[in-house]
Amino acid sequence: MKLQHFLWMSICAVATMLMVSSCNQSNPTQDMTENNPVIENMMARRSIRKYLPEAVARETMETILNCGINAPNGQNKQSWEIRIVDDAQTMDAIVAAMAKANPEVSADVIRGCFRGAPTMVFIANDLSYDFSVIDCGLLSENMMLSAWSLGVGSICLGSPIRFLNNISSVDPIWETLGFSNGYRPVICIGFGYADEAPAAKPRNPEKYRFVSVK
Template sequence: MKTFHIFITGLCLATAVSCSQQQNSAEDGGNAVIENIMSRRSIRSYKGCTVGRDTLQTILECGINAPNGMNKQSWEVRVVDDPAVMDEIIDLMEAGNPDAKPGSVKGCFRGAPVMIFIANDPSYDCSPIDCGLLSENIMLSGWSLGVGSVCLGSPVRFLKNAPEALKKLDFSEGYTPIICIGMGYPAESPEAKPRDLGKVRFVE
């Protein structure tokens, strides 16, 4: 029994040392994931060039590998990277929102050369959470490849009044637009805005 206790004690110490070494190694050598998260900014000004399909495919594959409840994958994603198609969608959205301020529909897309429209399944109560996780994966993976992004809510509001634009996006019946992401190569380098750490507390 004494030998067993010595063995368990040694195992616990070895595990503690191993965990400590891993933590120190991460702190000393930097952590690419953390650096990517902390350096990402919302980009609202983009260069004229678009993002290649191969790069977008990688970003989207990262997106759909996000954690999601029961692996329901209760999302649908539509990507618009053709300027002519984007102009058509904007025209349809403007037609559905005649009371909108002139230029506000087009302006809400921030001139991003790539637009990603995400719809969720409202019949599943965790679907909005899953779509949020999908979106974060898209934005962070894009940033790691030098592609900037901005998460947009205004296009979703305009889409609600534009059935022809929704028809163009061709979401499955029952799916509702919930998030729009603009993407492209950044033409600006905004500074980080303050974050309130006071909103985070450990419960003792």
């Protein structure tokens, strides 16, 4: 009788395990993402284009920058240079230099490119390394995701770059930014505390597919 009871319990236990495992297989994505703070953070990040006025504390920015420079990068060349501007006076000087170098565009339009983010990060890539743009992209994403996890919003900004790169290399603002020879600004990332909560833009899942030979 005792043996029969034990066998019956064992059968039930195995059946339960099989049922649980088949449930897991039927919806693996949901099980993997539920209560996963990394994935939740990644999926919740959005580009922020309206900010509260205060700059992000330098201590917080140090954490974000440290996450950035820990991104994967080709041959660990760290083929980036990063400059952080968190005061209005320096931003005004940069916008003025950009406006001078691009007289066909108004200073207001140029300022608008920065989306009002109170902390601006300028990233330059090493022109001598063919994967440096990718390195800078991965650095940027690490910064934006770590920022979001700390309650800091961000915006990746390509539009200021063309105006920025028209500034003459003898303009004193280049000395302020102080990028090394052979480096060129490739992207700006604005940071600050969000004053909006934009919805996610739709993504096209047909952009990816698994492939295999027949």
